Amino acid sequence: xxxxxxxxxxxxxxxxxxxxxxxxxxxxxxxxxxxxxxxxxxxxxxxxxxxxxxxxxxxxxxxxxxxxxxxxxxxxxxxxxxxxxxxxxxxxxxxxxxxxxxxxxxxxx
Amino acid sequence: xxxxxxxxxxxxxxxxxxxxxxxxxxxxxxxxxxxxxxxxxxxxxxxxxxxxxxxxxxxxxxxxxxxxxxxxxxxxxxxxxxxxxxxxxxxxxxxxxxxxxxxxxxxxxxxxxxxx
Numbered sequence: 001x002x003x004x005x006x007x008x009x010x011x012x013x014x015x016x017x018x019x020x021x022x023x024x025x026x027x028x029x030x031x032x033x034x035x036x037x038x039x040x041x042x043x044x045x046x047x048x049x050x051x052x053x054x055x056x057x058x059x060x061x062x063x064x065x066x067x068x069x070x071x072x073x074x075x076x077x078x079x080x081x082x083x084x085x086x087x088x089x090x091x092x093x094x095x096x097x098x099x100x101x102x103x104x105x106x107x108x109x
Numbered sequence: 110x111x112x113x114x115x116x117x118x119x120x121x122x123x124x125x126x127x128x129x130x131x132x133x134x135x136x137x138x139x140x141x142x143x144x145x146x147x148x149x150x151x152x153x154x155x156x157x158x159x160x161x162x163x164x165x166x167x168x169x170x171x172x173x174x175x176x177x178x179x180x181x182x183x184x185x186x187x188x189x190x191x192x193x194x195x196x197x198x199x200x201x202x203x204x205x206x207x208x209x210x211x212x213x214x215x216x217x218x219x220x221x222x223x224x225x
Contacts, residue, residue, distance in 0.1 A: 042199060042219045043152065088151050095165035097142065097214060099151035
């Protein structure tokens with residue numbers, strides 16, 4: 001079945017530094033979505049990528065969708081304490097949205 | 110806020126009991142999916158309802174069942190509860206043509222179920 005793998009599982013970042021989280025699917029996807037979940041909260045939609053090779057930016061966040069539509073990355077620059085949380089990628093194929101295990105980000109001030 | 114509301118927010122049940130969780134979709138959204146999120150893990154797809162019919166299911170046993178009503182609200186029912194069913198249950202609604210397609214899913218705040 002469809003599997004979505006996400007690395008790293010944990011990311012400890014010094015405030016002001018950059019980091020990247022990676023997502024890989026075992027199958028070609030219709031689209032990939034990224035969510036952020038704060039402790040005790042629910043997943044909040046960040047962005048959706050649909051086209052092969054697509055790149056989208058949201059302020060300090062840069063999202064990429066691979067050419068084969070099987071992998072994606074989220075790059076955050078100049079990390080801030082507000083970036084704390086777990087970032088999930090979720091790949092959609094037909095009706096099913098498959099989530100990765102998430103990258104939990106902590107920030108050292 | 111996403112406009113997707115779930116009830117109750119927290120629930121404690123005993124092993125072997127049955128539970129019904131409810132989800133009110135965002136206005137105009139005809140497609141509802143349910144997810145189970147165990148502690149420290151990503152949400153796992155349970156099933157999806159489109160126009161009152163189940164049109165997709167993940168790797169969950171038949172004791173996980175659901176309903177979607179004409180107003181597109183939805184229920185998740187779990188029979189014969191097991192300890193491992195303890196998790197955050199999330200519903201997500203979106204508007205689709207056939208239950209598929211590239212539309213954003215809006216999540217509710219979830220119901221935290223504890224089975225003891």
